[in-house]
Amino acid sequence: MATPSRDRRTGFSRRRQYGAFVGYVLAVAGAVVGALLLALSHFDPPAFAALRMGAASVTAPVSAGADTAIGWAANVPTAIGDHFAVKAENEALKAEIARNRALLTRARAIVQDNRHLHALLAVRERTADVVLTARLVSSTASSGRRFALLNAGRWQGVRPGMPVLGPDGLIGRVIETGPAVARVLLLTDTESLVPVRRTRDGLPAIAAGRGDGELDIRAVSTGVSLAPGDVFVTTSTGGIYAPGIPVARVDRRGVDTAMARPFAQPDALDFALVVTPFMPVPAR
Known part of the structure; x- marks a missing residue:
């Protein structure tokens, strides 16, 4: 081997x-x-x-490509950092816009409340016997019966039969009171009947609630033409409402009876005035 x-x-x-x-x-x-x-x-x-x-001419494109690749690679971390910075800035801007939108909504609500309060103040200055200004905490704007609730009651001096006014006109009258709340029968309720007169000629009529947010103006006499735009205000008939409070404006032409829209819209109001009856019921 x-x-x-x-x-x-x-x-x-x-x-x-x-x-x-x-x-x-x-x-x-x-x-x-x-x-x-x-x-x-x-x-x-x-x-x-x-x-x-000659050698430089051959190697120049390679060098340029290498420079571009190196520059691109060097810029990658910067681009990534810029992306996340822009994303964070966008998120911050979106959050700020949301906060500003909420503040703007609150500001608009405050402005609207101030307008209503200023209008009520003007009504209060023209009305001698104001009991108080109360908040309308709810109203039944979608049912057949039309009621509203005030956050004031017997403890604040509110009594049944007292008229309730808004900046634009009559809202209704108090029908029930509790210690700190009161129930208001709105003009548009089917049980509401208010004596009124036409402003341009004093024509007497009755404003009756329809239960759908509108009123029927029923002339006391017959053969009476009611035209769109006719304005009706309260009279002192019955002793509850002081004369001259705006009630409604006729929407559709009619004879003896016409559909009308009330000036005051309780579902769009936050505050209301409670006033004493024009002729208070004598104590028994």
Whole structure:
């Protein structure tokens, strides 16, 4: 049996040998090329310059591409940071817009309340016997019966039979009272009947609730023409309402009876005036 040669070094592969040989060859070739270029630059500068420019022309696109890639890679972290910064800024702006929208809504509500209060103040100055100003906490605007609730009652001096006024006209009258609340029968309720007169000629009529948010103006006499735009106000008949309080305006033409829209809209009001009856009922 043949024995392996003792000169063979185990673990030294041919691939490593070839790699080392190629490295040596490249090193020698580079040294030779460098020597040739150095000699060429010394003995023939124009030829060396032409060679250098040719090499630069070949490598310039590669260098430009490399620069672009490096610049793009360098800008990636900045772009990512800018993206998240813009996103955070947008979220902050959206939150600020939402806060401002809520503030604007509150401001509009306050302005509307102030308008109503100023209008009620003007009515109060013209009305001698105001009991108080109360808040309309609810009203039945969608059922057949039409009532409203005031946040004031017997403890505040509210009594049944007292008229309730809004900035634009008559709302109704108190029919029930509790210690701190009162129930108001609205003009538009089917049980509501209010004596009225036409402003342009004093024609007497009755404003009767329809239960649907509108009124029927019923003339006392017959053969009476009622035209759109006719305005009706209260009279002192019955002793509850003072004369001259706006009640309704006729919407549709009719004979003896016409549909009218009340001036006061309780479902759109926050405050109302409670006043004493024009001729209070004598105490028994």
